[in-house]
Amino acid sequence: MKKGFITGRFQPFHLGHLSAIKQALEEVDFLYIGIGSAQYSRTEDNPYTAEERGQIIRGGLLENGIPENRFQVIPIPDIHDNAAWPAHVHSLVPPFDIVFVGDDGLVKELFEKYDKIPVKIVDIKVPIRATHIRKMMKKGEKWKKWVPKATALFIKQSDPRI
Secondary structure: OOEEEEEEOOOOOOHHHHHHHHHHHHHOOEEEEEEEOOOOOOOOOOOOOHHHHHHHHHHHHHHOOOOHHHEEEEEEOOOOOHHHHHHHHHHHOOOOOEEEEOOOOHHHHHHHHHOOOOEEEOOOOOOOOHHHHHHHHHHOOOOHHHOOHHHHHHHHHHOOOO
16 A cells, blocks of 8 residues: 655645645555644634644545545644654654655755655645635635635634634
8 A cells, every 4th residue: 555645734724735635645545644833823824723724634635525544634743853854754654655745845855855755746736825815814805715615614613704
């Protein structure tokens, strides 16, 4: 069974994240989804707890036909030590065969530099970032079209003003 790993902050989980996960699941039998910066919440950049993000991710995946036996969500707190971060991930996540990333950024660099696991960049099929969604929410702009229904429902229930 081929297993993969993908990580993000998922603040909030949006259709770009969903697309990346679907692409990863086309190549692996099982996917570990790391919730990065798991210890941060209730700030402007990190409004949701790791537990809430896990619930939102599960809901979004299930509503899109991805069964729970294909993935596991795992909180990954920051350790603020780039060189040690891949080993930190391995200490929290069961063994995996490939890492999926959304860009040519830090996660790709760290796994390529400090680990022997192959890294693959997924295609950006939905051009949206969680930062942009949070800004739209704050300004009262239309943001729901960029997130799965489960995400919109959770956000509406947690803050009816949005």
